[in-house]
Amino acid sequence: MAFNIVKEKYRNKISQVTIGATKEEGGTRTSTVTIGGEEALPYLHFEGNIPNRPVTALEVWDIAPPGWNECFNQYYGDVYNDVGEWARKCVEEYGAEMICLRLKGADPDEDNRSADECEAALKKVLDSVGVPIIVLGCGKFEKDNEIFMKVAESGAGENLLMGVAEQENYKTLTAAALGYKHAIIAQSPIDINIAKQLNIMIGEMNFDTDRIVMDPTIAAVGYGIEYGYSIMQRARFGALGGDKAMAKPMIGNIGWEVWKTKEANAPVSDFPEWGEQEPRGINWEIVTATSLLCAGLNIAVLRHPSSLAVVKKTIDDLMKPNSY
Amino acid sequence: MGLTGLQIFKLLPKTNCGECDLPTCMAFAMALAQGKTSLDMCPYVSDEAKEQLESAAAPPIKKVTVGTGEFTRAIGDETEIFRHDKRFFNETILAIEVKDTDDVDAKCENFNDLKFERIGMEFVVDAVAVVNDSGDADKFKSAVETAVNKTERCLVLMSEDVDAMAKALEVAADRKPLIYAATNDNYEKMVELAKEKGCPLAVRGNGLMDTAELVDKVVAAGHKDLVIDPGSREMSQTLADLSQIRRAALRRVRTFGYPSMAVTTKEDPMEENSEATVYMSNYAQLIVMKTDEKAALVPLVSWRLNLYTDPQKPIAVEPGLYEVGEVNPDSPVYVTTNFSLTYFIVEGEVEGSKIPSYIISVDTDGISVLTAWADNKFSGDIIAKYIKDLGLEEKVNHKKIVIPGGVAVISGKLEDESGWEVIVGPREASGIPKFAREKFGK
Amino acid sequence: MLVIGERINGMFKDIANAIKTGDPTAVQEWAKRQEDNGAAWLDINCGPASDDPVSHMKWLVEVTQEVAKAPLALDSTNYDAIEAGLEICKQPPLINSVPAEWPKMERVFEMAAKYEAGVVGLAMNEQGIPKDAESRVALAMELCAAADSYGVPMEDLYIDPLVLPCNVGQDHGPEALETIRQVKTLADPPPRTTVGLSNISQGTKNRELINRTFAVMGIAMGLDTAVADADDDELMEAIACARIIMNLDIYCDSFVEVYKDRW
């Protein structure tokens, strides 16, 4: 029968965010990434322009991460104590398109590192790789507020993506990012209303809301991922329909969430019916990342090099045109 | 939802003869849509239109059943584009390929082993897809026969050779396998076979338009237990095709009112797993894949559970006493609800505190702490009774219990009823590691 | 509900004067002002006194598009004027409007299909505005069937049940609201709905209160759009609130600002 292709018409598109700055742009990056700009639901190329591919990042810490699964030793064990080399390995050997530096060492419960030490860690990463950088605090409000300004300053000109701003703690980071012209991650606790309001509050500080990347807080598959997944789908659909406050690219800390789970870490001897531990963990990351890509994820922060390789290939495939 | 006036009007002769006791065909269409008249009041509705009207009143996506007995699986009968608008109902069937050139016996043995337990639930991979890789009808039949004998789960029979399919069905028809596939070249005979044996039939075209035409031909030939494979073998196009099929079906395009399916193409098991995740997230109701590695299938099946969860009815964990780390009689005891999200967050943070602990998950019908408290499902007396039922006294040598900070008000009642000392914990789970270090750290 | 800003209309003195003198200042000011306050479309109407609607429509479209991004609603009973506007619109506008009458529907739906424009369809015909909802819905159905036959999708058809001033046509109020509800069941996907909001309060006291109350009641019945005064802050606030309650927008504490800042 004559069948009419169903094409939705949308009134709005997702804002486009560039991260990183080359020499000409006042930074030292050899490449930049641009995300967002979608005019259609994820990968429905036939109904609207999807100008930018999602990107992948690998996560590095400024300290040797206590408690990472042993399977990571073979990849990062030799560089755990040198964040610059660690980042270099992620980019040069494993193909990360961005580096996500987590300043966990600043955590008072870890090494309680000073703002100067955080700055040094960032400098090392900036010196050893040319890709754009995401910088995350340690997650403790008070401490993060002590280090954000310094970190923003030392990355001035590099157009970092800095995180995270939360409803209870967004002012210092927003001011820091505003002062030194970085983009910002706005994180909400699996709550779409807060996600929206936070974007607005950040905007009220005169921060350009088209420089916000939303982190709706995702969980790993099997751990309530469906909440974040549906929030992302609602946000994206609302955004295309005209809700500008939701029209932001989205980031997910996939490695962080997945490698907390028992399913990624438990040795096969504990759960023989779940299969081998390392491939299981990798697959857990892959399925988590891929499902969220289908809901509109723009930056996937991963941990395992093999997950990264596979997710990148999937993105290649998803970005191929489809048409009628 | 029933038929709309516009849908009905388009199928009427538009002569406005008035024999239906209404002045115009349009008035008749509107009256029929509102249930104020019946279709047989108009003597001029063609049989074809009648059938279309009747089928348009059916659910937008037909329910199709594969298999028999305990492992019968139903797909289709979906009503949504987004799970958050209501829910997805019938979980995607995962079918694992076994070629008739493989050691079918061993492969099926391995397949049978694809069942696992997580969060107190049992999962199985649903179906074996026997592929006529040899091109030999007898070989296919014998492979199918082996599968029939080896496993009780669903079967997908994959051959475009009608004779091979006929032979295989001699031994498999009463298991209601999915016949894959009717194509432009073989559909007349495949439909005959499927009809005769009463089996569901996959229809595979070359792209969406071609598939639409083929489905119409198959339906015209009289078979309606269909699963649609749009035939694209490229991830991005397949995603688009699957979305189109879902959208069209929900807009009552009858051609696409059947469950859809996809076949993976990636050779590498991890890439294939990612590919399957894309199709599952985009409405595929049956996926044929090659990998039979548990490490790949456990997360995929977990995603399926999450995707098909009723958003109104959150997943609950089994209520009970959980151990985090190497617990001993001095270990602290936390109490929370059995709403899975709450429980997992608490569990993660307790684990992060690096102090081995017990967590009591109270049966709150899977709702969160504050909602449960407001609903009187997380009250002092209920928790006190549960502590007793669990025999906690025999497990630990202290009588201290940590409750979520948000429900500090229940402390008094809980202390009175249980005789345990109540420690009010942090309001948010994220505060647990710090709290634990201060309270219980060495 | 989204607002079609009503202010660029030759009925208003400043616009009539702009048309007469060829000075676009007033038109452009209103275009920006309405857009800034949340109008999703801008209505363009040369007014009853225009002696040359074709060229006046063209001029208004041109000068409005110089400053505003919002799509337009070409408001005229002169279809040549509408066609002149359609030719130069930068994005598909609405055609405002057509009654359920032949051959008017033919002309309008043909243009709509050609320019991928939306159409405001009035639930009235040669006999005027029906009194009850049932007859209005019957006319709406004729509009749906006609639009469909010209290939205009239901999402591009905006049925106007026609609202009369509540002081003289008080009995029409419930009928218009009921029409909105029923129109949504005529097709799947359903046609959209619209009203000329200020009609409800013509010649009454406390017009703004009546307007926004009717808007909110309409939204509850499925009213998608209205030609209205986007400059009326309390109206826009009430609409923003009704949209939240009807789950049409995602709630956040700043829902009013977000609604106004949509475009």
Ligand code: SF4
């Ligand atoms: S009897 Fe049938 S053809 Fe005649 S007016 Fe009624 S609906 Fe139309």
